[in-house]
Amino acid sequence: MTLLQISSFACGEWVAPDANARPIESAITGEVIARAGTASLDTAAMLAHARKIGGPALRKLTFHDRARMLKALATFLNAQKQALYDLSFNTGATQADNAIDIDGGIGTMFVFAAKGRREMPDVHVYLDGAPEQLSRGGSFVGQHIYTPLLGVAVHINAFNFPVWGMLEKLAPALLAGVPCIVKPATASCYVAEACVRLMLESGILPPGALQLVSGGLGDMLDRLEAQDIVAFTGSAQTALSLRSNPHILRNSIRFTAEQDSLNASILGPDATPGTPEFDLFVKEVQREMTAKAGQKCTAIRRIIAPEAQVHAVIEALCARLRKVQIGDPRLETTRMGALISAAQRRDVLAKAALIGSEAERVFGNPDAFEVQGADAAKGAFVPPMLFHCANPDSAIHVHGTEAFGPVSTIMGYSDLDHAITLANKGGGSLVASVITNDPATARHLALGAAAWHGRLYFNNRTSMAESTGHGAPLPHMVHGGPGRAGGGEELGGIRGVLHYMQRTAIQGSPDILTAIMGQWVPGAAEILAPAHPFTKPFGALHIGETLHTAPRTVTLEDIEHFAAFTGDTFYAHMNEEAAAANPFFPGRVAHGYLLLSFAAGLFVEPNIGPVLANTGLDALRFLKPVQPGDSIKVRLTVKAKTRRNDDYGEVRWHVTLTNQSGEAVAEYELLTMNSL
Ligand code: NAP
Numbered sequence: 001m002t003l004l005q006i007s008s009f010a011c012g013e014w015v016a017p018d019a020n021a022r023p024i025e026s027a028i029t030g031e032v033i034a035r036a037g038t039a040s041l042d043t044a045a046m047l048a049h050a051r052k053i054g055g056p057a058l059r060k061l062t063f064h065d066r067a068r069m070l071k072a073l074a075t076f077l078n079a080q081k082q083a084l085y086d087l088s089f090n091t092g093a094t095q096a097d098n099a100i101d102i103d104g105g106i107g108t109m110f111v112f113a114a115k116g117r118r119e120m121p122d123v124h125v126y127l128d129g130a131p132e133q134l135s136r137g138g139s140f141v142g143q144h145i146y147t148p149l150l151g152v153a154v155h156i157n158a159f160n161f162p163v164w165g166m167l168e169k170l171a172p173a174l175l176a177g178v179p180c181i182v183k184p185a186t187a188s189c190y191v192a193e194a195c196v197r198l199m200l201e202s203g204i205l206p207p208g209a210l211q212l213v214s215g216g217l218g219d220m221l222d223r224l225e226a227q228d229i230v231a232f233t234g235s236a237q238t239a240l241s242l243r244s245n246p247h248i249l250r251n252s253i254r255f256t257a258e259q260d261s262l263n264a265s266i267l268g269p270d271a272t273p274g275t276p277e278f279d280l281f282v283k284e285v286q287r288e289m290t291a292k293a294g295q296k297c298t299a300i301r302r303i304i305a306p307e308a309q310v311h312a313v314i315e316a317l318c319a320r321l322r323k324v325q326i327g328d329p330r331l332e333t334t335r336m337g338a339l340i341s342a343a344q345r346r347d348v349l350a351k352a353a354l355i356g357s358e359a360e361r362v363f364g365n366p367d368a369f370e371v372q373g374a375d376a377a378k379g380a381f382v383p384p385m386l387f388h389c390a391n392p393d394s395a396i397h398v399h400g401t402e403a404f405g406p407v408s409t410i411m412g413y414s415d416l417d418h419a420i421t422l423a424n425k426g427g428g429s430l431v432a433s434v435i436t437n438d439p440a441t442a443r444h445l446a447l448g449a450a451a452w453h454g455r456l457y458f459n460n461r462t463s464m465a466e467s468t469g470h471g472a473p474l475p476h477m478v479h480g481g482p483g484r485a486g487g488g489e490e491l492g493g494i495r496g497v498l499h500y501m502q503r504t505a506i507q508g509s510p511d512i513l514t515a516i517m518g519q520w521v522p523g524a525a526e527i528l529a530p531a532h533p534f535t536k537p538f539g540a541l542h543i544g545e546t547l548h549t550a551p552r553t554v555t556l557e558d559i560e561h562f563a564a565f566t567g568d569t570f571y572a573h574m575n576e577e578a579a580a581a582n583p584f585f586p587g588r589v590a591h592g593y594l595l596l597s598f599a600a601g602l603f604v605e606p607n608i609g610p611v612l613a614n615t616g617l618d619a620l621r622f623l624k625p626v627q628p629g630d631s632i633k634v635r636l637t638v639k640a641k642t643r644r645n646d647d648y649g650e651v652r653w654h655v656t657l658t659n660q661s662g663e664a665v666a667e668y669e670l671l672t673m674n675s676l
């Protein structure tokens with residue numbers, strides 16, 4: 001096999017490894033298969049390239065432009081993923097592991113593409129919450145906004161998921177509009193490099209948006225500035241040494257860390273042998289111990305079961321672990337491949353020995369196990385190892401040592417508070433799971449443990465067919481955890497994008513805020529055009545364009561007619577005495593839905609035109625009762641516009657209904673789909 005030369009991509013050029021390159025070995029054979037690393041990388045030029053070329057090009061695009069870019073990128077990678085699978089087997093990953101890493105990474109990018117289009121505006125500013133009225137007259141208002149950081153994101157990734165680990169950081173950063181320099185872990189950087197090559201060759205990304213460092217990062221961290229951000233995934237030890245860099249501390253450079261974690265899974269007291277939950281628990285634990293040979297930051301390291309069930313769990317788990325075929329990951333019958341390297345194997349065995357000083361090994365002998373299709377002496381193979389800790393309250397290593405391989409420890413708990421104490425002894429984790437069919441148990445554990453864990457995963461007979469698994473971080477949900485887990489947070493839908501942006505409080509007049517936000521703020525100027533706004537196509541409508549309707553008097557006959565027609569004969573509309581006795585009404589009042597219907601009748605333009613459909617109402621509030629004899633009229637203003645595709649766009653209208661005294665009686669936002 002020819003040695004793979006793993007390059008970096010700096011300032012628009014591929015830079016081959018030089019004499020200082022590090023060798024990279026196959027997880028299966030132990031042979032050197034690649035080399036990576038370039039001492040001569042000009043880190044200052046790379047950062048300048050990202051800041052001066054990549055950043056401005058990305059920031060010129062709107063959120064929707066960038067979301068479309070992500071979708072194109074994910075579609076492109078999806079069509080080319082076989083090349084990544086072929087390389088990834090060398091890391092010890094089975095095809096099932098590749099699905100987590102490669103398909104999972106591409107899927108994450110698709111989710112951010114979809115969320116960017118659905119949940120972010122088609123402009124350059126993201127709004128945080130609603131405007132705040134800061135003055136009595138409404139001439140001075142406030143709004144929190146997010147804009148992209150003006151620097152560069154440096155992504156330092158762990159070896160275990162070379163594709164997912166890269167794409168789950170890249171997707172939110174690019175959606176935010178921040179250029180990235182990716183530094184994969186050297187041990188599996190040949191897979192990440194191939195993925196970066198595909199993304200660059202696709203021609204979808206603007207120049208400077210993505211650069212790659214294969215091998216050491218050199219002095220890059222010492223050259224960062226306050227608008228830059230470091231997102232790190234790896235061991236607690238490396239995180240500590242990098243985040244305590246005085247340059248990073250001095251300049252308040254954002255540093256987010258996803259690091260190791262002693263994740264726990266708790267079996268509920270109700271989940272006794274014979275229940276679907278007991279079987280589910282054993283299955284999940286076995287899967288989490290052996291997927292990716294246990295090299296998952298979310299793997300279950302501590303199994304917490306009721307004392308009475310510990311031996312039943314050990315027995316059932318051992319029966320499943322016995323069936324896990326270890327070997328060459330390319331073979332279809334292999335269920336667990338190898339660790340990434342011989343060094344990782346040594347590390348896992350050393351850590352397992354530490355755990356073994358406090359717990360008895362009840363499954364898996366690293367000196368005697370079967371490997372199919374590969375030489376166990378040359379590859380980085382280990383068997384799954386299960387330990388039983390009889391004294392979990394006094395154990396230290398069981399709760400504090402992460403053996404980053406297929407190693408897990410079972411321990412018993414006496415009651416739910418004891419289970420909480422044990423789960424929280426990990427000092428902060430990415431995820432803890434609870435398998436129970438008892439909502440009260442779930443609530444008790446959530447209140448006692450949520451603060452120590454970034455994610456709580458509950459599963460039972462109802463959700464098990466569709467649940468995504470204890471170990472799967474989802475792009476929709478936050479990934480990260482307190483304390484030991486690094487204190488960082490990634491993903492979580494649009495929350496993950498905001499980590500790459502600055503939140504700023506904006507204060508000023510409604511007109512100033514409207515201009516900055518790209519959304520009409522109540523109190524800002526209204527644009528009164530002679531033509532009815534419903535006659536204008538999407539592109540011709542202006543933010544702030546307003547229609548004032550003629551008034552309409554609401555009569556008692558209207559109310560009775562509406563009540564009879566709809567069947568809504570609630571007493572407040574029909575019974576004067578009962579309505580007057582109600583603290584909210586002066587007497588009989590009009591139905592809120594009648595007012596909405598009259599409003600639609602007042603502002604409608606009945607002819608065929610650019611308005612295709614009314615797609616909904618948001619934030620509806622009835623502010624003041626309307627009595628028979630009152631007269632209402634409507635103000636309809638274009639608040640925001642979002643183009644949906646090449647044919648139509650959504651218009652968000654601010655609607656206010658007022659009475660004859662000018663008092664607001666109802667307010668809402670109306671959504672219409674308009675042709676372009
Ligand atoms: P690691 O040894 O800490 O390395 C992590 C990354 O840091 C690698 O890219 C490494 O590059 C880089 N690095 C090391 N020293 C550096 C330095 N002085 N300057 C700049 N970069 C440096 O961790 P790993 O062995 O790759 O990964 C295993 C660990 O990651 C486990 O503890 C696991 O729990 C954790 N992990 C956590 C998550 C999560 O989401 N929380 C996910 C996956 C893994 P080189 O490879 O070139 O040294």
